[in-house]
Amino acid sequence: MAVLERTPVVLIAGFPGRATEAVDQLAAELGAEPGTVVVRHELAALREGVVRRTLRQDGRSSTEVLELAHGCVSCTLRADLLPLLCRLAARDSVRRIVLALDPAFEAEAVCQAVESVVVTGIVGRVDGPAARDVRVEAVLTCLDARTWPADATGEETLAERDLAAADDERTVAQVAVGQVDFADALVVLGPAADVLEQDRLAAVLARLVPDAPVCWADGPVPAVELEALLARIPAGSRRGRVFDAHAPLLRGQPPLGTEHGVTLVEFAASRPFHPERLHEALDVLFDGVVTARGRMWLATQPEEVVWLESAGGGLRVGGAGRWLAAMSDDEVAQADPARRALAALRWDDTFGDRDVSLVILAHDADPADIRHALHWALVEDDELRLVERAPERVARWADPFGEWHEDPCADGESDAAQAKSQRGEGK
Known part of the structure; x- marks a missing residue:
């Protein structure tokens, strides 16, 4: 035929x-x-x-x-x-x-x-x-x-x-x-x-x-x-393919060094973000940054993969499905094989595949400042023990991302966050 x-x-x-x-x-x-x-x-x-x-x-x-x-x-x-x-x-x-x-x-x-x-x-x-x-x-x-x-x-x-x-x-x-x-x-x-x-x-x-x-x-x-x-377009170029939140964040082979003040900042962590501190730290992704994107683990939302994507002064934070560790065996079997293989390489006995993985393209910002702000937003050791042993207590923490990110922010939040955040549905 x-x-x-x-x-x-x-x-x-x-x-x-x-x-x-x-x-x-x-x-x-x-x-x-x-x-x-x-x-x-x-x-x-x-x-x-x-x-x-x-x-x-x-x-x-x-x-x-x-x-x-x-x-x-x-x-x-x-x-x-x-x-x-x-x-x-x-x-x-x-x-x-x-x-x-x-x-x-x-x-x-x-x-x-x-x-x-x-x-x-x-x-x-x-x-x-x-x-x-x-x-x-x-x-x-x-x-x-x-x-x-x-x-x-x-x-x-x-x-x-x-x-x-x-x-x-x-x-x-x-x-x-x-x-x-x-x-x-x-x-x-x-x-x-x-x-x-x-x-x-x-x-x-x-x-x-x-x-x-x-x-x-x-x-x-x-x-x-x-x-x-x-x-000259490479054979492996995307050609209209729409990648999901679990695709590699670094595509192709981008230069990893700094050139004319432009640099890629990779941020990875095996513990979740504290939602309120993350909300405050997000300002670091606006000044001197072209774009940021990646997967986040929020302490108050242990089942949900949270997707973040910013460009200039615009931000979208939304849901991207569930972590494999929160799925049933049947659901895991139906997940993308490449995602399962990558998760197996970093699987944690307690938290499974949950992690934080962000890539930030900065053009006029200090990478050290970005990393410092994001590290500060992670849960500390005593908070991590609560995440593991008392998730019902962690679930009661204030969470600005509880219904994803509303625009404008609630009263009392920073003027910068009010001006720069916008609700989105993620990837």
């Missing part, structure tokens, strides 16, 4: 501004190749339930105005983009699809939907995810060398930039860092403000996405250079 080739899809993303303009230029370059379809959804009027969708192929262009019953990004994705990918993939004339993403579309959300959302109602096609028909060839992110560092480390919200959809409380930094973190390749629009800033940006990118090839561009990028960039 013949195996049908899935149509490759290239996603191009960029933050509003110069990078968004580059998205259209790069899409046009790739779209000049015969058999390539360029798809762009313009979501500026999304709140009114109106989306403009443009298709370009072989020098021809068509635009259609879509009216959605519910004006939201998710509805656009499910009701139009995913079925469109399936229909285009079925055409013999289509050899590649390029998605020039509107800033409201996140590449990670699109890739996750392609893999998991069931597409129904297409005549002649069995219902199922779009991933049956298409595969992600690459995620390409454009960034402005002059503005991205400030965007990635600031506290401004999308709403303050007038970029937020309804109920979107994320910061500019969370989106700017997320776009780069999910990329297989980067186009950096230069030059930076000066040579030092460009070197610092290169050092950050080398640690944030070490496997991603980078094209430093002072002007339009021709198709031949763009195809060469895509060809």
Whole structure:
């Protein structure tokens, strides 16, 4: 029985501004190749339930105005983009699809939907995810060398930039860092403000996405250079894969030394955090830090893996399932084999696989200060004995993370925490 080739899809993303303009230029370059379809959804009027969708192929262009019953990004994705990918993939004339993403579309959300959302109602096609028909060839992110560092480390919200959809409380930094973190390749629009800033940006990118090839561009990028960039993407690159909270925190082989003040700080501990001290210590992850992520063990929540992820002044803390030690034998048997193997290497007779594992990318902070603050937030020896012998007493400790992290914080908490924390559902 013949195996049908899935149509490759290239996603191009960029933050509003110069990078968004580059998205259209790069899409046009790739779209000049015969058999390539360029798809762009313009979501500026999304709140009114109106989306403009443009298709370009072989020098021809068509635009259609879509009216959605519910004006939201998710509805656009499910009701139009995913079925469109399936229909285009079925055409013999289509050899590649390029998605020039509107800033409201996140590449990670699109890739996750392609893999998991069931597409129904297409005549002649069995219902199922779009991933049956298409595969992600690459995620390409454009960034402005002059503005991205400030965007990635600031506290401004999308709403303050007038970029937020309804109920979107994320910061500019969370989106700017997320776009780069999910990329297989980067186009950096230069030059930076000066040579030092460009070197610092290169050092950050080398640690944030070490496997991603980078094209430093002072002007339009021709198709031949763009195809060469895509060809340099390593075979093991993520290509749309969405990693869970138990995937390795250090991906690829990032430089572990300090360069131009930029360094990766690894923090690991075999004892839990005291929730109130952790809440106070979290301020250390905002000043001079690009991003932090990792798994946490809270003394008051012995069954739950708590996921932390920050970017600039934005923070998400949420649940990531249960520790293996808190599962039944049947549940453990169904867990990911790689996770079980890694847990077996560090299994503790008392606490099982519970631990703390964080990676912090600092660009203007003292790693010693970060480690000191996080060590201070861990339970002390007498508290650890309570965790082991009297968990019912520990459960009564005040826990700012009891319903994950609310925004704003309760009265009496630090102004910095109120300004910088935001509720999230984790990974």
